[in-house]
Amino acid sequence: MTPHSSSLASPVAESKSSSPSPTHVYVAGMGDIGTALVQQIHARGEDGHALCLIGACTTRRAAWVAPDCGPEALLGEMEEAAPPDWSAIIDRLTQEAPRPLVFVDATGAPDVAARYETLLQAGIHVVTPSKLANTRSQAAFDRLRAVAADAGVQYRYETTVGAGLPVxxxxxxxxxxxxxxxxxxxxxxxxxxxxxxxxxxxxxxxxxxxxxxxxxxxxxxxxxxxxxxxxxxxxxxxxxxxxxxxxxxxxxxxxxxxxxxxxxxxxxxxxxxxxxxxxxxxxxxxxxxxxxxxxxxxxxxxxxxxxxxxxxxxxxxxxxxxxxxxxxxxxxxxxxxxxxxxxxxxxGPSVTAAGVLADVLKIARGACPSSLPA
Missing domain, CATH: 3.30.360.10 (Dihydrodipicolinate Reductase; domain 2)
Structure with a gap:
């Protein structure tokens, strides 16, 4: 076996600003990892890089909240939310949601992994602990990283191996x-x-x-x-x-x-x-x-x-x-x-969620603010 010749997608270069724009986060999958992630976002101290939850979903519920609302408001909305409509969710994320935006896939669902390319093409960063998208064909793996590079966004999957370990x-x-x-x-x-x-x-x-x-x-x-x-x-x-x-x-x-x-x-x-x-x-x-x-x-x-x-x-x-x-x-x-x-x-959910949060924060510290998509 010889090293693959396709280029690696490099992370967007980090830049610091005196007043960076908040990074918006949508969490797909509110099981053990997704719930732990939301709690960790709520508990983290501010370091100048604010994270704003704008929505989340489970297999039975999908809720949206205003960017200035906290995790409690999101979890409260989930109690009364309607079942997820993935076409509507993707349309809203790609066409209306504020930027910079990180989509976290904690579902482990093949139909969600199949939507990464659409999200990346729309200028949305993707972070996932799910191994599904990266373990399909070699061509599919190469395509995801190429699409992310072309769109100038990050595709991060640190927690697919070793949970929170930096492997x-x-x-x-x-x-x-x-x-x-x-x-x-x-x-x-x-x-x-x-x-x-x-x-x-x-x-x-x-x-x-x-x-x-x-x-x-x-x-x-x-x-x-x-x-x-x-x-x-x-x-x-x-x-x-x-x-x-x-x-x-x-x-x-x-x-x-x-x-x-x-x-x-x-x-x-x-x-x-x-x-x-x-x-x-x-x-x-x-x-x-x-x-x-x-x-x-x-x-x-x-x-x-x-x-x-x-x-x-x-x-x-x-x-x-x-x-x-x-x-x-x-x-x-x-x-x-x-x-x-x-x-x-x-x-373990807590160490995996912490690794996901670390990926989100790397994006937040390097993402450049942009306006709503046209």
């Missing part, structure tokens, strides 16, 4: 300064790290999976984590951000989902998962006997992307990960002998 930005910076990423190795699923840490504490496999779901660490369907699909998507995003062209079909990952439960309804899957507890207890015992731990490890290099369950010595950094930690080892031309390491919490 995507680190890779972008390495490439932008002329370095070449040779490989990335890591434990990149906070859900799976939590799962195996909980197994070591004596819980059964089914109990550990249910705990990850209950705490909000897992994807909406935990099988996206257990199948390795979440790991595959994260490494695909990192590889593409590093400048490599790779298709989803080229990624090989091991699934931890029992074959008999792969097609079961979500609730039925969780209820029947205890049937594999004995097998996982044996695996955990084998690892402990070898002074090792179970970890799901991903690898990217010029040869491709793969991921799967590994026995890792418990004396290593990867073996000592706990809770929902992530760890990324990035080897480049400059970091050839000792890899650059990024480590920290990689799951």
């Amino acid at each position: 995507v930005q680190t890779v972008r910076t390495l490439v932008a300064t002329g370095d070449r990423v040779r490989s990335i190795r890591g434990v990149v699923s906070g859900t799976l790290t939590f799962l195996f840490s909980t197994l070591r504490d004596g819980c059964s496999f089914s109990e550990a999976v249910q705990a990850a779901v209950d705490r909000g660490y897992a994807e909406p369907d935990v099988r996206d984590d257990l199948s390795g699909n979440d790991v595959a998507r994260k490494f695909l995003i990192l590889a593409r951000t590093a400048g490599y062209a790779i298709e989803p079909s080229d990624v090989q990952v091991e699934s931890l989902v029992p074959d008999a439960l792969a097609e079961s309804p979500r609730d039925d899957f969780l209820r029947r998962l205890s049937g594999v507890d004995a097998r996982w207890q044996e695996r955990q015992a084998t690892a402990a006997a070898e002074d090792a731990v179970l970890q799901y490890v991903g690898h990217f290099s010029s040869e491709g992307i793969e991921g799967g369950l590994e026995l890792v010595p418990d004396s290593t950094a990867v073996g000592q990960l706990g809770a929902q930690e992530n760890l990324f080892e990035i080897t480049t031309d400059r970091y050839a002998d000792v890899p650059l390491v990024v480590r920290g919490p990689g799951a």
Whole structure:
């Protein structure tokens, strides 16, 4: 595999003004992450870059508020709001909403991800923790970044990998300064790290999976984590951000989902998962006997992307990960002998929302005021 030749979309250069225009924010998706984001916007101290919420939606409600209203007014409006009409929402955002404007997609919905290009073309910045848009075809990924660059807006997706950890930005910076990423190795699923840490504490496999779901660490369907699909998507995003062209079909990952439960309804899957507890207890015992731990490890290099369950010595950094930690080892031309390491919490609504907010603030500090669209 060779580095992809298409140019990277660079962020708009930051500029400071004595009285910058407020940056307006629309939040699609008011689940755990979206709600945490709104609360963090409300709680943040002013630094000269005001954020004004103008609207939000869920799968059942869509509300608008005046730019000078606070989060409480928005949440209050959501209680009585009508169901979302996406055509009307996009028309209002592209034709009437004030600028600068950031659209935050915290829905994880394919039909919302499909609208990014329209929003970017209309001069609207897009920030998302959703991996969907970035893990379609290579051509679709290239198109989004090209459209953002042509429109002079930013497309930010830091929290698609590592939640609030600065992993995507680190890779972008390495490439932008002329370095070449040779490989990335890591434990990149906070859900799976939590799962195996909980197994070591004596819980059964089914109990550990249910705990990850209950705490909000897992994807909406935990099988996206257990199948390795979440790991595959994260490494695909990192590889593409590093400048490599790779298709989803080229990624090989091991699934931890029992074959008999792969097609079961979500609730039925969780209820029947205890049937594999004995097998996982044996695996955990084998690892402990070898002074090792179970970890799901991903690898990217010029040869491709793969991921799967590994026995890792418990004396290593990867073996000592706990809770929902992530760890990324990035080897480049400059970091050839000792890899650059990024480590920290990689799951949870609050840290993910904080990463989304950081992306929004980077845009706010660099966006230039503009008038309403014609």
